[in-house]
Amino acid sequence: MNKLIIANWKMHYGPVKAGAWIRAFRRERLPKELDIGVAVPHVSLPAARSSLGRAGVPFLGAQNVFWENEGSYTGEIGPEMLTEFGYVFSLVGHSERRKYLGETDEMVAKKVVTLQKEGISPVICVGETAAEHKAGKAKVVVRRQVTAALKKGAVAGGKAPLMFAYEPIWAIGSGKACPPDEAKAMHDVIRNAIEKKFSSKAAEETRILYGGSVNKQTVIEYMTTTGVDGVLVGGASLDPREFGLLCRAALPA
Ligand code: PGA
Numbered sequence: 001m002n003k004l005i006i007a008n009w010k011m012h013y014g015p016v017k018a019g020a021w022i023r024a025f026r027r028e029r030l031p032k033e034l035d036i037g038v039a040v041p042h043v044s045l046p047a048a049r050s051s052l053g054r055a056g057v058p059f060l061g062a063q064n065v066f067w068e069n070e071g072s073y074t075g076e077i078g079p080e081m082l083t084e085f086g087y088v089f090s091l092v093g094h095s096e097r098r099k100y101l102g103e104t105d106e107m108v109a110k111k112v113v114t115l116q117k118e119g120i121s122p123v124i125c126v127g128e129t130a131a132e133h134k135a136g137k138a139k140v141v142v143r144r145q146v147t148a149a150l151k152k153g154a155v156a157g158g159k160a161p162l163m164f165a166y167e168p169i170w171a172i173g174s175g176k177a178c179p180p181d182e183a184k185a186m187h188d189v190i191r192n193a194i195e196k197k198f199s200s201k202a203a204e205e206t207r208i209l210y211g212g213s214v215n216k217q218t219v220i221e222y223m224t225t226t227g228v229d230g231v232l233v234g235g236a237s238l239d240p241r242e243f244g245l246l247c248r249a250a251l252p253a
Pocket of ligand 1: 172213232235
């Protein structure tokens with residue numbers, strides 16, 4: 001399985017800027033053995049898709065989705081709407097959504113089920129706060145988040161495989177990345193929880209990314225760590241040329 005890098009623009013770039021980013025990024029020379037995705041704001045998905053043309057890289061995803069396909073949910077976007085454009089993944093439960101929008105483990109679990117039914121891979125984001133980290137509770141917290149996210153009928157494998165991103169909240173946007181060996185230990189916790197829920201095969205096949213202050217200097221350390229299947233990149237993905245450099249620096253020469 002190829003390693004995977006996903007750019008998370010967060011709340012940046014409306015349709016015009018998103019289109020420009022995609023066109024600029026298409027000019028980058030990229031390693032063929034790398035899978036690259038970009039999670040864009042809903043409103044920019046159509047522009048990103050049309051700027052992509054027939055290019056298969058990067059593949060597009062959403063940053064969030066609702067847990068029903070349609071209905072009286074003013075302001076929400078259902079997974080089925082995304083499928084009209086052939087989107088392939090959606091982040092779910094990013095810590096910023098948990099913090100600012102009150103997203104709970106239960107909401108995350110419902111989103112995972114609807115996404116998978118629509119053939120969209122959920123990238124489930126988990127991670128502990130600084131206080132939990134300090135108190136030595138990281139593993140307990142993350143194990144609980146993973147188990148809760150899989151509780152409502154998530155399936156292993158299939159056409160919309162599950163993915164996880166371990167994103168310690170204290171490492172996001174702080175410049176204080178989690179050292180690769182610590183990230184690996186947390187990835188093991190996530191993998192064990194998947195194994196317990198499904199099987200060792202499922203655990204092996206589920207991609208688990210690390211996210212939090214990854215940049216073009218540090219990306220290689222994560223990508224060469226066993227058990228880390230790729231990275232989720234926020235700030236360092238906003239400039240398409242810089243992100244291209246990061247992708248080129250991701251694999252050993
Ligand atoms: P960062 O964000 O790379 O800016 O730390 C990562 C994320 O929140 O996905």
